[in-house]
Amino acid sequence: MPDERNNAVSLIDPALAERVISRALENGGDFAEVFCEERSGFSLSIDESRVERAQRGAERGAGVRVVSGDTTYFSHVDGLAEPDLLRAAEAAAAALSGERAEPRALATAEAPELQEVEVAPEVVPAERKAELLRELDERARAAGDEVAQAQGSYAEGRRRVQVASSEGVHATDDRTRVRLGAQVVARRGDVVETGFETLGAHRGFELLENGAVELGAQAAESALTLLGADPAPAGSMPVVVGKGFGGVLFHEMTGHGLESDAVQKGASVYAGKVGERVAAEHLVAYDDGRLPGAWGTGAIDDEGAPSQKTAVIEGGKVTSYLYDVVRARKDGAESTANGRRESFRHLPIPRMTNTYIAPEDAGPDDLISEVERGFYAVSFAGGQVDPATGDFVFGVSEGYMIEGGKVTKPCRGATLIGNCLDALAGIDAVANDFEMKTGFCGKDGQRVPVGTGQGHVRIGELTVGGTAVG
Amino acid sequence: MSGDLETLAAGALDAALAAGAGDAEAYAQDGDGIEVRVYEGEVEALTEAAERGVGVRAWIDGRSGYAYGTDLSDEGVRAIAAGAVEAARVADPDEFAGPPADAGGAVDVEGLLDSSVAGWGTESKVELAQEVERAARADERVVAIEDTVYADEAQRVAIASSSGARGGYESTSCYAYARAIAADDGDDRQTGLGFEVARGPGRLDAGAIGREAADRATSLLGATKPQSRTCPVVLDETVAASFIGFIGGVLCADAVQRGRSPFAGRLGDEIATEALTLTDDGLDPQGPASAPFDGEGTPRSRTPLIDAGTLRTYLHDSYTARRQGGGQGSTGNAARSGYRSPPTVSTSNLLIAEGERELDGLLAEAGDGVYVTDVAGLHSGVNPVSGTFSVGASGRRIEGGELAAAHTEFTIASDLPKMLAAVRAAGRPARWVPFGGSVKAPALLIGEMAVGGT
Numbered sequence: 001m002p003d004e005r006n007n008a009v010s011l012i013d014p015a016l017a018e019r020v021i022s023r024a025l026e027n028g029g030d031f032a033e034v035f036c037e038e039r040s041g042f043s044l045s046i047d048e049s050r051v052e053r054a055q056r057g058a059e060r061g062a063g064v065r066v067v068s069g070d071t072t073y074f075s076h077v078d079g080l081a082e083p084d085l086l087r088a089a090e091a092a093a094a095a096l097s098g099e100r101a102e103p104r105a106l107a108t109a110e111a112p113e114l115q116e117v118e119v120a121p122e123v124v125p126a127e128r129k130a131e132l133l134r135e136l137d138e139r140a141r142a143a144g145d146e147v148a149q150a151q152g153s154y155a156e157g158r159r160r161v162q163v164a165s166s167e168g169v170h171a172t173d174d175r176t177r178v179r180l181g182a183q184v185v186a187r188r189g190d191v192v193e194t195g196f197e198t199l200g201a202h203r204g205f206e207l208l209e210n211g212a213v214e215l216g217a218q219a220a221e222s223a224l225t226l227l228g229a230d231p232a233p234a235g236s237m238p239v240v241v242g243k244g245f246g247g248v249l250f251h252e253m254t255g256h257g258l259e260s261d262a263v264q265k266g267a268s269v270y271a272g273k274v275g276e277r278v279a280a281e282h283l284v285a286y287d288d289g290r291l292p293g294a295w296g297t298g299a300i301d302d303e304g305a306p307s308q309k310t311a312v313i314e315g316g317k318v319t320s321y322l323y324d325v326v327r328a329r330k331d332g333a334e335s336t337a338n339g340r341r342e343s344f345r346h347l348p349i350p351r352m353t354n355t356y357i358a359p360e361d362a363g364p365d366d367l368i369s370e371v372e373r374g375f376y377a378v379s380f381a382g383g384q385v386d387p388a389t390g391d392f393v394f395g396v397s398e399g400y401m402i403e404g405g406k407v408t409k410p411c412r413g414a415t416l417i418g419n420c421l422d423a424l425a426g427i428d429a430v431a432n433d434f435e436m437k438t439g440f441c442g443k444d445g446q447r448v449p450v451g452t453g454q455g456h457v458r459i460g461e462l463t464v465g466g467t468a469v470g
Numbered sequence: 471m472s473g474d475l476e477t478l479a480a481g482a483l484d485a486a487l488a489a490g491a492g493d494a495e496a497y498a499q500d501g502d503g504i505e506v507r508v509y510e511g512e513v514e515a516l517t518e519a520a521e522r523g524v525g526v527r528a529w530i531d532g533r534s535g536y537a538y539g540t541d542l543s544d545e546g547v548r549a550i551a552a553g554a555v556e557a558a559r560v561a562d563p564d565e566f567a568g569p570p571a572d573a574g575g576a577v578d579v580e581g582l583l584d585s586s587v588a589g590w591g592t593e594s595k596v597e598l599a600q601e602v603e604r605a606a607r608a609d610e611r612v613v614a615i616e617d618t619v620y621a622d623e624a625q626r627v628a629i630a631s632s633s634g635a636r637g638g639y640e641s642t643s644c645y646a647y648a649r650a651i652a653a654d655d656g657d658d659r660q661t662g663l664g665f666e667v668a669r670g671p672g673r674l675d676a677g678a679i680g681r682e683a684a685d686r687a688t689s690l691l692g693a694t695k696p697q698s699r700t701c702p703v704v705l706d707e708t709v710a711a712s713f714i715g716f717i718g719g720v721l722c723a724d725a726v727q728r729g730r731s732p733f734a735g736r737l738g739d740e741i742a743t744e745a746l747t748l749t750d751d752g753l754d755p756q757g758p759a760s761a762p763f764d765g766e767g768t769p770r771s772r773t774p775l776i777d778a779g780t781l782r783t784y785l786h787d788s789y790t791a792r793r794q795g796g797g798q799g800s801t802g803n804a805a806r807s808g809y810r811s812p813p814t815v816s817t818s819n820l821l822i823a824e825g826e827r828e829l830d831g832l833l834a835e836a837g838d839g840v841y842v843t844d845v846a847g848l849h850s851g852v853n854p855v856s857g858t859f860s861v862g863a864s865g866r867r868i869e870g871g872e873l874a875a876a877h878t879e880f881t882i883a884s885d886l887p888k889m890l891a892a893v894r895a896a897g898r899p900a901r902w903v904p905f906g907g908s909v910k911a912p913a914l915l916i917g918e919m920a921v922g923g924t
Binding site for chain 1 (some may be wrong): 512513514516517518519534535536539540541551553556558560562564592613614616617649660698728729730757791811846853855856858859860861864878879880881883901
């Protein structure tokens with residue numbers, strides 16, 4: 001099995017891909033593409049100490065699109081047989097009439113640079129995965145008498161894709177991802193708190209073999225700590241954002257605003273800001289689709305462009321937006337390999353891969369010791385940003401007060417509220433303890449895996465909205 | 471029309487039994503639809519979608535497993551069925567697992583099909599989207615329309631189970647929305663969403679959708695943060711729907727039985743004021759989730775959840791009903807998000823009973839407070855176990871019983887039980903809102919909530 005991954009495995013014959021592209025352009029259009037995919041997955045969970053929800057799924061199909069000027073026509077089908085593909089091509093072409101581009105001959109698909117997968121998850125017996133969840137459950141329940149509930153989830157997925165276009169692009173990828181999650185509820189009298197933790201990567205089952213079940217204990221620890229929490233304060237103060245999952249703040253408040261579709265529609269506060277100073281001079285940030293083993297990594301994007309590392313902020317200035325093919329054409333730019341899609345049933349749109357603020361020299365304690373009174377947001381339950389206005393709100397799932405340069409008591413019910421540009425400009429320190437975490441990002445009804453991460457980051461001033469309202 | 475799907479479901483059921491399942495159920499689904507995205511008067515993207523798949527649940531001695539796939543050849547269906555059986559062998563036994571004992575019924579629900587979905591050509595649907603965008607742009611303070619989308623779907627479903635479920639139905643649905651961006655002379659920008667859901671495009675009011683997007687965006691221009699305080703809050707229909715949708719989720723028996731509901735052990739109690747009556751209605755002809763039967767073949771039904779403040783029942787599927795015991799039956803609330811996942815207990819359509827007063831009446835009673843027209847991060851901001859929440863919000867100040875200056879970037883905080891106990895009045899009319907599931911909600915006046923601003 002592993003050997004197969006080292007080669008460019010075509011899902012369909014290149015000659016068939018050329019016939020499909022040619023059929024798609026029959027009624028006109030200046031660009032056509034066929035995206036083929038074979039996907040499979042398995043997931044399992046544990047709840048009330050019982051292994052349940054064992055699920056398996058497999059799908060194969062293709063999406064065909066034709067672009068004519070600023071309009072995209074798209075159709076998708078289940079199945080990869082020639083009649084299926086030609087039917088999709090005809091449906092995509094149905095509404096077109098006009099000049100047609102002459103498709104270029106397809107390049108020979110090169111062997112993709114695949115991520116290392118030592119143990120293909122599909123060859124690991126399902127019983128081993130159930131065992132993993134039982135161990136995780138045990139660790140969580142052993143963490144303390146106040147642990148009331150523990151839930152765990154395991155998921156694996158494999159996507160094999162092949163992209164061919166009228167511009168001669170022909171590329172393949174084979175992506176394997178595994179992920180383990182733990183959620184623990186702790187209870188003391190009427191007080192109920194939740195802790196969660198995840199571990200995932202674009203890797204094989206080996207990721208979970210050594211100590212991953214400790215996630216259960218870690219999630220329990222968060223929940224137990226929060227039992228002693230006071231209501232969060234309300235007001236403006238310095239905020240230190242945690243490493244790893246804290247990076248979701250940057251993902252939401254800056255990453256989305258740099259996606260070129262929002263920029264081109266004037267729906268981003270970062271529109272017209274390339275070359276402009278938006279952050280402190282020391283700040284550097286990347287979108288990196290090549291980061292080894294990371295959750296949002298791939299050999300190519302879903303339009304066949306080789307993945308790349310794009311500096312989006314350098315010297316505190318915006319240096320690049322994130323482009324797919326269609327938006328790059330519009331701006332006369334090159335794709336930055338950010339054309340991603342949930343599956344063959346979706347059109348590619350500009351999406352982040354792994355987005356992060358680059359680590360600097362300070363240690364995490366240095367960031368905290370300089371704060372007289374502030375808030376420490378370790379992780380977020382989620383958040384929302386309106387890219388057009390830049391206003392954001394984040395729910396803090398684990399947070400603490402900082403008093404006299406030290407982390408003191410835990411706080412519950414905090415939210416961070418602010419505006420992207422102000423908060424980004426307010427970042428005055430970044431620590432060296434860089435860590436990447438897994439996430440799923442939703443946009444236009446499409447959910448894709450993304451990596452978020454950072455070292456600890458400090459924002460000089462931000463509004464903390466707590467339940468302690470006087 | 472769904473005859474071949476029923477054959478497919480029956481074949482998949484047989485394959486699962488042949489592969490070693492003690493009991494099994496197959497759910498087949500077939501849909502086609504279109505999505506139109508319009509930008510600055512032109513079609514930006516036109517998607518023709520068609521999809522067909524089957525999902526199989528298999529039970530072996532109380533262990534259950536699930537598998538789905540889109541390869542519907544005989545060989546493909548056998549592989550899916552074998553996958554479900556194999557998955558079941560991994561699970562731990564659960565004495566309450568199994569197909570519904572009383573499956574096989576169905577109720578007549580009128581009006582699930584609207585001929586305009588098939589009857590309207592692509593051009594007419596594009597024109598509808600363009601009309602939505604034009605209407606949103608009519609206000610000169612609207613500087614851009616980020617997205618204007620029309621989408622519809624015709625869907626066919628069939629089910630077959632070893633406990634006797636056999637049936638199929640067809641339904642249609644559509645929606646349109648626009649997101650407008652407004653700007654004032656200063657540098658303030660605000661966005662607003664306008665939307666409608668219906669069975670077919672013939673029932674959508676394009677002008678109203680566009681105007682709502684524009685109104686919501688422009689009404690927030692010049693917004694400031696409100697002063698932090700505890701005060702009366704009026705939730706508009708969309709915000710009321712989001713909260714009530716969340717409450718519907720924690721009134722599902724699965725959440726209650728697994729200790730994840732702040733309303734566990736409260737049957738028969740007054741959990742809300744008399745002003746609140748909430749019904750789960752899987753039969754309302756306009757309800758997007760209405761159907762002859764639920765995701766495991768039990769007839770959909772109409773279930774009073776909160777009757778003038780009193781909690782009457784939780785929502786059940788066959789598993790939670792068996793686990794409850796005491797003669798509890800399924801309320802027909804096994805929901806599917808498609809053939810890719812097994813059914814789970816969920817609300818169908820939630821209906822909040824209308825009160826007597828329109829919005830101005832609620833505002834007058836509030837006197838001084840905040841009118842909330844949007845909340846952000848509800849699902850991350852509410853602790854489903856304890857029910858406490860703090861979510862981002864925007865809206866208007868209520869001053870002297872009337873709408874006054876706009877407010878953004880504030881939070882509203884409370885907990886779900888307290889909020890229900892503080893409902894002072896439901897307004898009218900109610901409208902269908904596709905947030906938080908499918909909820910038909912009027913505006914709600916909450917007597918007291920913590921508003922966090924400056």
